Amino acid sequence: MLVPLHKILAKAHKENYAVGAFNINNMEICQAVVGAAVAEKSPVILQTSEGALKYAGIDYLKALATVAAMNKVPVTLHVDHGRDLNLIRSCIKAGWTGIMYDGSHLPLDENIKNTKKVVQWAHKKGIGVEGELGTIGGAEEQIIARKIIYTDPDAAAEFVEKTGVDALAIAIGTSHGAYKFEGSGRLDIHLLKTIKDKLKMPIVLHGASGVPASLVTMAARFGAELGKPEGVPDDQIALAVKNGVNKINTDTDLRLAFDAAVRKVIKERPEEFDPRHILGPARDLMQHIVQHRMKLFGSSGKA
Ligand code: G3H
Ligand code: 13P
Ligand code: ZN
Numbered sequence: 001m002l003v004p005l006h007k008i009l010a011k012a013h014k015e016n017y018a019v020g021a022f023n024i025n026n027m028e029i030c031q032a033v034v035g036a037a038v039a040e041k042s043p044v045i046l047q048t049s050e051g052a053l054k055y056a057g058i059d060y061l062k063a064l065a066t067v068a069a070m071n072k073v074p075v076t077l078h079v080d081h082g083r084d085l086n087l088i089r090s091c092i093k094a095g096w097t098g099i100m101y102d103g104s105h106l107p108l109d110e111n112i113k114n115t116k117k118v119v120q121w122a123h124k125k126g127i128g129v130e131g132e133l134g135t136i137g138g139a140e141e142q143i144i145a146r147k148i149i150y151t152d153p154d155a156a157a158e159f160v161e162k163t164g165v166d167a168l169a170i171a172i173g174t175s176h177g178a179y180k181f182e183g184s185g186r187l188d189i190h191l192l193k194t195i196k197d198k199l200k201m202p203i204v205l206h207g208a209s210g211v212p213a214s215l216v217t218m219a220a221r222f223g224a225e226l227g228k229p230e231g232v233p234d235d236q237i238a239l240a241v242k243n244g245v246n247k248i249n250t251d252t253d254l255r256l257a258f259d260a261a262v263r264k265v266i267k268e269r270p271e272e273f274d275p276r277h278i279l280g281p282a283r284d285l286m287q288h289i290v291q292h293r294m295k296l297f298g299s300s301g302k303a
Contacts, residue, residue, distance in 0.1 A: 005127065112163055130167040
């Protein structure tokens with residue numbers, strides 16, 4: 001079933017676990033994520049960035065989520081880092097059940113103004129909204145590279161009060177992409193705890209991929225040149241969940257698994273050219289990674 005963002009997160013907030021939000025861009029990624037949710041009996045958030053909406057198209061992504069929702073696990077179809085208000089309106093109209101409005105690049109008053117507008121549109125349709133305050137580091141296709149600005153707890157309280165968002169993405173040291181830390185890879189758990197105690201609402205962690213060494217090694221073995229990627233260690237994710245994070249975004253780990261598995265087939269079986277034989281192992285490996293994360297987030301068995 002397709003459920004609204006605030007509903008899927010309310011249970012997680014109450015029972016102290018996190019729902020994984022995985023970026024989908026094509027059928028195999030969607031099948032891997034949903035296959036994991038079914039196997040783990042876990043709720044799941046399928047999220048589509050503006051880049052994904054451009055790449056796959058709103059109708060294909062909606063169709064994928066509709067099929068996903070036929071399973072017996074709660075599924076939320078969510079816009080990730082929405083900035084284009086017209087695109088957000090189209091997704092609301094098309095049946096998305098969660099929206100992230102990302103105004104974190106704007107001055108606070110403009111971020112509040114736009115987020116509030118999105119909340120009004122969404123709540124009219126029974127859809128939940130995630131806002132962002134502070135800036136998460138790193139660069140993605142549609143997101144300009146920037147330095148991390150940690151979320152200020154007082155500003156967060158003001159932001160939530162003025163906008164009426166259902167969930168808040170905060171910056172506590174993570175970055176998007178595969179190169180998150182130069183040092184020890186620690187999150188500011190104290191800041192997370194302060195914000196959670198103050199807001200008492202679902203908190204979202206972006207840039208949370210683990211960048212598992214096994215995937216990096218596998219990709220490199222079959223020709224990838226990735227330099228020195230670094231993710232958020234599993235123990236830091238567990239601490240974040242324990243201290244109040246209820247939605248955890250993961251995209252990079254899916255990309256790494258996809259890349260490593262596709263490279264392996266092509267390198268080991270150069271005679272292979274059936275797309276099903278090339279993409280099938282990638283789908284399996286992504287599902288394996290997602291299942292591991294659902295266990296780590298504590299969402300397994302919560303469907
Ligand atoms: O946080 C961003 C996600 O990884 C999506 O990236 O904009 O390249 O689709 P994208
Ligand atoms: P990663 O790049 O760490 O997977 O983060 C994804 C994300 O935050 C999507 O919004
Ligand atoms: Zn993000």
